[in-house]
Amino acid sequence: MNLEDIAKLAEVSRSTVSRVVNNDPRVSDGVRTRVLRIVAETNYHPNAAARSLATRHNRIFGLLIPQAMNSIFGDPWFPHMIQGCMDGCRNADYSLMLLMESSTDHAAVNRLIERTVRARHLDGLIISSSLKDDVLSHRLARENFPSVVIGRDTDERFSFVDIDNRAAARIATEHLLSHGYRRLAVISGPSTMVTAEDRRLGFLDAVEQSGLDPSVAQSRFGNYQEREAFLQATDLLSSSTPPEAIFVTSDSMAWGVLHAARTLQRNIPNDVAVIGFDGIQQERNQREGLSSIRQPARRLGERAVEMLVDLVSNPGQSPVQEWLPIDLVLDSSCGCPALPRVYGDREFTTPYALPIASQVAAL
Amino acid sequence: MNLEDIAKLAEVSRSTVSRVVNNDPRVSDGVRTRVLRIVAETNYHPNAAARSLATRHNRIFGLLIPQAMNSIFGDPWFPHMIQGCMDGCRNADYSLMLLMESSTDHAAVNRLIERTVRARHLDGLIISSSLKDDVLSHRLARENFPSVVIGRDTDERFSFVDIDNRAAARIATEHLLSHGYRRLAVISGPSTMVTAEDRRLGFLDAVEQSGLDPSVAQSRFGNYQEREAFLQATDLLSSSTPPEAIFVTSDSMAWGVLHAARTLQRNIPNDVAVIGFDGIQQERNQREGLSSIRQPARRLGERAVEMLVDLVSNPGQSPVQEWLPIDLVLDSSCGCPALPRVYGDREFTTPYALPIASQVAAL
């Protein structure tokens, strides 16, 4: 059943049917309703390939999850972000293709470029989390292929949505300092990830600005997984001068820290305070009482798609960089009263330049 | 850059270039290498839409995650399953399109059918987890559209991969009984999910066969989320006759149970033993010592794609139903020695008919 068949049944030309199907106003109401009836009766739906061939686009976006994320794909952050992308696609009537390739390996990137850009398989690409030496984004920028990164990209020619990871980390750390903790530690993600490094730097910013001797602040690197953080925390807490507070750059890692503290019979927050990052604890049992930076994972995905839609409809527009607001969710794990309260009616839109006094004072 | 351009540069016809690109043997080596060189030099890649239009297929599979799963999409089972699908697609040179629609709502199903089957957007569909009143699978079967369900489908005309949920649950429960626990409880998923019900029935099978009074076995329904299970477990454990052992039909829920026990100062396994389901604990801190049925989530996804590849290449073949082997992973939470051991060199290929004596005896 194709355009031709419908045209015959409705006794009009193919063009007219095409116009009806594409909501072209230049068709009389009488003809339109007649054609529409036939379309409904025959359950006709235009062939996607033929349409793509003619229009040169196909309403498909790709979502690339770099293969380096393979091991942390299980982190609840991803499902949320993916759902956001799906929301955005549904709203704009796009389909979403899932891609998992390396974004740093040259051969893999070439394969990807061929199959998407050159073969015109995709109208645009969303890259979740860029890596330090991401060769993909440079290639895409050079090819002038519509793409949006979720997470700050180091390439200025690129569009991206992100939260202000560095400011968020600094705020969390300053909050710990406001409780009076002085021996601090951070457990961050791998230094190859831009976002992970930003968070670690934010932690260091706060320590430095507080006037403390930076040497009292210990840095540990995790891999965003609960188990590794458990081991790191066990090590930290077993030392002769254990930290009084630990800033952990993901909730999944923070759970590992909480577990380590339990295992070592340390009280939280009296022996050691903890603040996490992600704010997805509602998934878990809320009684864990984990304080955290809550980032809008789902909204990040949705917004990325919206930006991509913009990009493909206004080709040649200059890259857009956008920061989404976040919340500091305070709970018992950092020493706040157990009843969870939400701070953050203030939006963090300017990276690394946030007057956070109001945040801390609000405590 | 298209076929025509390459043909001119190589001084051959379009047909010949097409043959070279598609590895058709009917072309001389001299011409082939010459064309191949041009192709490489010009970085040519065939247009996907044009190819789809001509061949009437596009090497794209859809992965449908029914919208009812939205709230449990964060369960680590999904990322694993998705990765398996990606593996399978990569191996067979297919792309994977992510779909999240309702599979029970009639309007949504119609939209889906239109956009995939009728518009020929997809070559096949994988449905993760079927629901009790799944209208989608019936429609697909009727349209004769190549599809594979992950999880037993009630429609016999359908192909699916699954584990033997019922037998697995029975084995887990029998293992608890073998430890001497008599007051049992089960916390299962929503009864609208086929797999969740199968697991609950397997639990009941074991109770019944043991000759115990079924009334001592309590059934609770969770939603596959940690928090809900925490609440259910808190309730169970606070009663005057708390269960000695709880079978929980997902690990995420089991963690909620463990947490509830901790909060109520109950010792595991002395006060209450626990066995979970999924076997994804390696993601989490292993010291939680959770015994579990380990199912091959990733392999399920991969196998589903393999079956779908078979289905599209041999159209009209009769539906295939396949069960994948599972393991009973014993740890401290059920009362076994803390050192984790793996049982299950036996493959569970026949549903509901497993001689499990060897399993239990192996303890």
Place this chain on the structure above:
DNA sequence: TTGTACGCGTTATCAG
């Protein structure tokens, strides 16, 4: 408002 004619880039058929 409607219809005609052509192009989109490949694959497939049929001669040679």
Place this chain on the structure above:
DNA sequence: CTGATAACGCGTACAA
């Protein structure tokens, strides 16, 4: 082994 030529199904100037 190679080359015309016809589908594949739709969008769209252009003409009427």
